[in-house]
Every structure is written in C-alpha cells, then in structure tokens.
Amino acid sequence: MRLYARLAAAGFRRHSTYRQAMLAGVAANVVFGFLRTAILVAVVSSAGTVAGYDVPAAVSYVWLGQGIIGFINLWGDTELGERVRSGDVVVDLYRPWDLQAALYAQDVGRAGFTALIRFVPPTAVGAVFFPFHWPDAGTWPLFALSLALSLTVSFGVRFLVNLSTFWLLDNRGIMSLYNALVWVMCGLGLPLAFFPDWARTLLWCTPFPSTLQAPVDVYLGHGPQWITLAHQVFWAVALILLGRLVLARAVRRVVVQGG
Amino acid sequence: MADRTYLRLVGARLRGQLAYRRSFLIQCLGQAVGQFAELVLILVMFTRVDALGGFAVTEVLLVYSFAGLSFALADLFVGQIDELPNHVRTGSFDTLLLRPLGTLGQIVVSEFQIRRVGRILSALGMLVFALWHNDIAWSPATVALITVTPAAGAVIFASVWVAAGSVCFWLVEGRELSATVTYGNNAFTSYPVSAYSGWIRWFLGYVAGGAFVAYYPALALLDRADPLGGPAFLGWISPLVALVAASLAGLVWRFAVRHYRGTGS
Numbered sequence: 001m002r003l004y005a006r007l008a009a010a011g012f013r014r015h016s017t018y019r020q021a022m023l024a025g026v027a028a029n030v031v032f033g034f035l036r037t038a039i040l041v042a043v044v045s046s047a048g049t050v051a052g053y054d055v056p057a058a059v060s061y062v063w064l065g066q067g068i069i070g071f072i073n074l075w076g077d078t079e080l081g082e083r084v085r086s087g088d089v090v091v092d093l094y095r096p097w098d099l100q101a102a103l104y105a106q107d108v109g110r111a112g113f114t115a116l117i118r119f120v121p122p123t124a125v126g127a128v129f130f131p132f133h134w135p136d137a138g139t140w141p142l143f144a145l146s147l148a149l150s151l152t153v154s155f156g157v158r159f160l161v162n163l164s165t166f167w168l169l170d171n172r173g174i175m176s177l178y179n180a181l182v183w184v185m186c187g188l189g190l191p192l193a194f195f196p197d198w199a200r201t202l203l204w205c206t207p208f209p210s211t212l213q214a215p216v217d218v219y220l221g222h223g224p225q226w227i228t229l230a231h232q233v234f235w236a237v238a239l240i241l242l243g244r245l246v247l248a249r250a251v252r253r254v255v256v257q258g259g
Numbered sequence: 260m261a262d263r264t265y266l267r268l269v270g271a272r273l274r275g276q277l278a279y280r281r282s283f284l285i286q287c288l289g290q291a292v293g294q295f296a297e298l299v300l301i302l303v304m305f306t307r308v309d310a311l312g313g314f315a316v317t318e319v320l321l322v323y324s325f326a327g328l329s330f331a332l333a334d335l336f337v338g339q340i341d342e343l344p345n346h347v348r349t350g351s352f353d354t355l356l357l358r359p360l361g362t363l364g365q366i367v368v369s370e371f372q373i374r375r376v377g378r379i380l381s382a383l384g385m386l387v388f389a390l391w392h393n394d395i396a397w398s399p400a401t402v403a404l405i406t407v408t409p410a411a412g413a414v415i416f417a418s419v420w421v422a423a424g425s426v427c428f429w430l431v432e433g434r435e436l437s438a439t440v441t442y443g444n445n446a447f448t449s450y451p452v453s454a455y456s457g458w459i460r461w462f463l464g465y466v467a468g469g470a471f472v473a474y475y476p477a478l479a480l481l482d483r484a485d486p487l488g489g490p491a492f493l494g495w496i497s498p499l500v501a502l503v504a505a506s507l508a509g510l511v512w513r514f515a516v517r518h519y520r521g522t523g524s
Contacts, residue, residue, distance in 0.1 A: 021432035028439040035446050038455045043308050050307045173285025176374075180293035189300045194307055 003097060004105040011109025022117045025070055029122045033066040037130060040190075051193035057220050058191075060133040063126025064216050065188050070118030071111055071147065072154035072211050074186065075179055080162035081171050090256055100159065100243055107155050115147075135219055142225050146215040149232035153210040156239025163243070166250035187213030193222065207235040264360060268368040276373050287377030294327055294381040297449065312454030313486045318477065319451060321389040325473035326448040327382035329412025335379060337417045339370035340424035344434045347427055353521055362516055363421065395480055404476055404495070411497035412448075412472035418504035419444055419467050425515035440467060448472045453486045471500040 015022070037059055044050050044058045053061065068074070080103065083089040092099055126132060135143070161178055165171040183189055185208035192200055192213045203209055210232045218225050276283055301323060305316040314322070343366060346352040355365045386409075395401060423437035430436065440463075447455065447463040452474040455464070464470035471493070478485055479494025 018432065020430060021435065024430070024433055024435035024439075028435045028443070031439045031443050032446065034459050035443060035455075038459065039304075039311070039450055042311055042454045043304055046308050046310070168282075170279055170282045173282045173289065176286045176289025177292060180289045180296055184296045184300065189296065190303055194303055196303075196306065199303075 004101055007097075007102055007105035008109035008112070011106035012113045013109075014106075015110045015113045019117075022070075022114070026118055026121050029066045029069060029118065030125050033063050033122055033126060036062045036066070037126070041130075051191065052220075052222055053191060053193070056131045056133040057222075059126055059130040060220060061191055061216050063123045063130075063132075064219060065212055066122040066126070067119035068147070068150065068212050068215065069188070070114045072151050073107070073110070073114075073158065074154070074182065074188070074212070076158050076161060076175065076182075078162065078171075078175065080159070081165040081175075084162070084165040085169060085171075090254060093251060093254065100240070100247055103159065104152075104155055108151070111151050133220060135221060139219060139221065139225075142229065143215060143219045146218040146229060146232060149229065149236050150211045150215050152236040153207050153232060153239060156236065156243055157207055157211070159243045160239070160246060163246050163250055166253055182208060185209070186211045187216070191216075204231070207239060210235045265364060265368050269371050272368065272371045273373050283374060286374040290374055290377035291381035294331070294378050294385070297327075298323065298385060312451040314451045314453070317389065317392045318481060318483075320385065321393055321480070322451055322473045322477045323449045324382060324385035324389045325408055325412060325477060326445065328379065328386055328409040329472050330416050330445045330448075331375065331378040331382045332409060332413035333416035333420060335372070335375040336413070337367060337420045338372065338375065339367055340420055341434060341438070342366065342370050343424050344427045344431055347519070348431050350521060352519065356516075356519075363512055393481060396482060401480055404480060407498055408473070408476040411501040412476075414501035415468040415472050415497070415504050416441070416444065418501070418508035421508040422511045425511050428515040428519050444469045448474070451477075468500050468504050471497045 040053075040058045040062055041055055044053050045055055048054070050058075080089070083092065092102075095102075161171070161174060164174050168174065185203055185206060187203075187209055192203055192209055195203065214228045214232050217223055217228050298320070301316070301319060304311070305319075309315070311319055343352075346355065346366065352362070355362045358365065390405065420437075420441045423440040426433045426437050444463050444467050447459065448469040452460060452464045452470045460470075464474075475485070475489070475493040476497055477494075479491065484491070485493070
C-alpha cells in the first residue's frame with residue numbers, strides 16, 4: 001500500500017513540474033469556457049429553461065465541465081500504448097507491482113495536482129463572471145465523491161483504450177475515433193438532457209456520462225443523486241474488473257525477444 | 260527546384276502513411292466523425308430553440324460548414340505547426356535551419372497528414388447540404404463567393420496558426436496556448452458572430468479575423484443584413500483580409516525564427 005501512496009505522490013510531483021504547460025492548459029479551458037457559455041446562454045435564455053437548465057445552471061454546467069476536462073484527462077493519454085508499441089511495457093510487467101493499480105495510483109496523483117491547477121481556476125472564473133448555481137451544503141460531499149468516481153471511470157476507459165495496442169500495435173485509429181466521440185458522449189458538447197429520449201437512454205448505457213455529466217448532475221441536483229452515484233459506482237467497478245481481465249489476456253500475448 | 264523537393268518529401272510522407280492502410284482508414288473516419296459530432300450537437304440544440312443569435316438552423320449550418328471546410332483545409336496544410344514545440348524542445352529545429360529550404364515549408368511537408376482529408380470531405384458534404392437547404396440567389400457572383408470563401412477562410416485560419424505557433428519559440432510548453440487561438444477560433448467561427456459579445460467577439464472576430472471566415476460571407480450569400488450593423492460589402496472582402504493576415508503571419512514567423520536560440524544541446 002505504501003508503494004502505491006508513493007506512486008501517487010510521484011504522479012503529483014511529476015505533473016507539478018510542467019507548470020507552464022498546465023497554465024497554458026488552463027488558459028485554453030478558460031477561453032473555451034467563455035465561448036461555450038456564450039452559445040449555451042443564448043440557447044437557454046431564449047427559451048427561459050431548457051431541459052431543466054436555467055442560466056445559472058447552464059453556466060455552472062459549462063465551467064464545471066471545463067474544470068473536469070483536465071482533472072479526468074478527458075482526451076486521454078497514450079503513454080501506456082506507446083510503451084506497448086515500443087516493447088518497454090515488458091519492464092513494467094517485471095516490476096513488483098500490480099500494473100493497473102500502479103497506473104491508477106499515478107493517475108490519482110496527477111488528478112490531485114490538476115484539481116488545484118486545472119479544476120479550481122476555470123470554475124472560479126465562471127463563478128466570478130457569470131450567474132452561478134450554488135448547491136446546498138449537503139451536496140458538496142456528494143459532489144466530491146462523484147468527482148472521485150468520475151476519475152476512476154475515466155481511468156478505466158483510458159486504460160482499456162491503451163491496452164488495445166496489445167492487439168492492434170498501431171492504436172492511433174482507435175485513439176482518433178475515441179477523441180472524436182468521447183466529448184459528445186460524456187456530455188461536454190451539450191448537456192445530455194438536451195438530447196432526445198432515445199439518444200439519452202442509449203448514452204447513459206455507456207460509461208461515458210459517468211465521467212462528466214454525472215458529477216455535474218450531482219452538483220446541480222438534476223435527478224436523484226444516489227442513482228447517479230450508483231451508475232458511477234457500477235461503471236467504476238465494471239471497468240476496473242474488465243481492465244484486469246483484458247490485461248491478463250494481453251500479458252499472454254507478450255513475446256520477449258532477446259535478453 | 261525547391262518545389263520539386265517539397266513534392267518529393269510530401270510523396271514520401273504519403274507513401275509512408277498509406278502503408279498502414281487499415282489504421283489510415285480508421286484515422287480518416289475519426290476525422291470525419293469529429294466533424295459530424297459537432298453537427299449533431301447543432302441539430303440537438305435546435306430541437307430546443309428555433310433561432311441562435313437571430314439565425315435559423317439551416318443558416319447556422321451554412322456558417323458551420325464554411326468554418327469547418329476552411330479549418331479542415333488549414334489543418335491539412337499547416338496543422339503540423341502543432342509539432343513545433345517538439346522540434347524546439349529536442350533541438351531538431353537546428354537541423355531545419357541548416358537545410359537550404361524555408362523552415363516553415365519544411366515543417367509543413369515533414370509532418371504532412373493525409374488522414375486530414377477525411378475532415379475535408381465531411382465538411383464539403385455538409386457545405387453542399389447547407390447550400391441545398393438555404394434560399395440562395397444563384398448567380399456568377401454567389402458561385403464565386405462560395406468557391407473563394409473556403410480558400411480565404413483557410414488562409415485566415417492558417418495565418419492565425421502560424422502566428423500563434425510562433426509563441427512556441429518563446430514558450431516551449433505553449434502548445435495549448437496557441438491551441439486556444441487556433442481551435443478556439445474554429446469553435447468561435449462555427450456559430451454566427453452575433454451570438455457572442457464583448458472581448459471574445461472583438462478579439463476572435465476582428466483581431467484574429469474569425470468573422471470573415473464564415474459569418475460575413477454567409478450573410479452575403481443569404482442576402483441578409485448584419486444584425487450587428489456592419490455594411491454589406493464586408494461579405495466580399497474575405498480574400499483581402501486573408502492577404503493581410505498571411506503577410507502579418509509571415510512577418511511574425513520570420514521575427515520568431517530570428518529570435519530562436521536553440522536549446523544548447
């Protein structure tokens with residue numbers, strides 16, 4: 001357990017060294033926040049309330065979303081995939097750790113740092129410049145729990161996408177499809193409540209809403225919060241187990257050449 | 260002489276990328292899907308409202324597809340500049356300076372990504388659809404406007420890309436900062452400028468030229484007055500804006516390259 005705590009600390013430190021990149025990332029999140037607010041507020045204010053969103057709710061949805069992008073590393077990372085392609089993954093498999101747990105610990109450390117740098121500033125900008133929705137006190141712990149679950153679900157998805165490299169060797173195709181779809185499916189493009197019923201049902205059958213729309217729903221009090229949290233718990237557990245299964249199968253495909 | 264070298268470099272890149280045929284096709288598809296995803300969002304949005312910034316769904320689609328096609332073209336030709344920070348960080352930019360070819364040209368051909376054609380094709384399809392569903396007074400003038408607009412828009416986007424990418428000579432980790440202006444400008448341009456206000460409209464619309472990529476040409480095509488009160492001729496001057504933008508971007512790039520000092524390794 002100490003090992004994983006140290007890995008998490010290492011993940012935190014590693015990302016805290018790229019401060020310039022982080023600040024540039026925040027700037028991007030903030031500018032896109034302004035753009036998205038303009039469009040969504042134009043939509044919502046012309047109709048008064050759309051699908052349960054009034055102006056403060058729409059503003060909070062946009063800016064919480066802009067903060068969550070960096071926190072859950074929405075667009076994914078290709079590090080493990082690259083290591084599979086280059087063969088370096090063999091070294092990772094030799095080490096006296098559980099690969100999935102080790103990567104998760106590092107991701108928790110990374111998320112801890114990004115929570116400070118990439119989550120708080122954009123949401124603060126939104127809260128300062130626009131009418132913002134403030135929930136009652138009881139919602140805050142549930143929101144924090146929901147964010148932790150969204151990180152776990154997102155990690156589970158990214159882990160599986162990277163593992164696909166074991167079979168494909170070149171997973172850039174999968175990555176580009178993932179990038180093209182993930183932001184719509186998780187609810188970043190528009191609130192999922194705006195979609196027609198059938199599409200909404202279909203999307204909530206996938207793990208993606210658990211990563212972004214779910215914490216926002218918990219924050220705004222849209223729908224019973226325990227159902228949203230249960231959805232997240234289900235996908236967190238399912239994806240971690242699936243990840244273990246797929247990793248176990250992938251390891252059997254590894255051929256170590258030379259010595 | 261230099262032209263032939265560029266063509267041969269691009270040819271080599273193409274053959275390399277087409278070698279992994281299945282991966283190439285999926286990446287093409289990914290690009291096309293990315294373009295359609297945004298279209299779906301616009302359609303979903305309009306199931307909830309009738310107008311955005313005073314424009315109906317078909318009119319917004321016209322703006323969106325002009326912007327999408329311009330951006331896809333710019334992405335094909337200069338999107339490679341996103342790789343500049345890697346060249347600066349690893350010092351491989353030094354190699355480019357030693358060769359008897361322009362630095363910008365070398366970056367453009369050395370990272371040429373043919374998969375981006377997927378985005379161009381889907382944007383083109385959307386433009387045809389949008390033109391079909393809007394009431395346009397067809398004449399030689401409007402046909403010329405439709406042909407020139409994506410090219411002028413692409414030059415405007417490309418100029419912004421080059422100018423913003425130059426930031427990476429000073430800030431090696433500045434990739435996301437320049438992405439704010441390049442991708443941000445694309446997102447901005449995809450909707451009628453009248454939907455925005457304040458510094459965003461002023462900066463992305465008029466300083467970065469975003470309003471001339473799609474919004475004003477679309478107004479001219481639809482024969483609509485600008486809700487912001489701009490004169491009608493603004494719809495026809497995009498090529499001029501593109502020319503000015505390209506000249507400025509060229510100056511910025513030259514200034515930035517002169518400033519480059521290498522990483523010392």
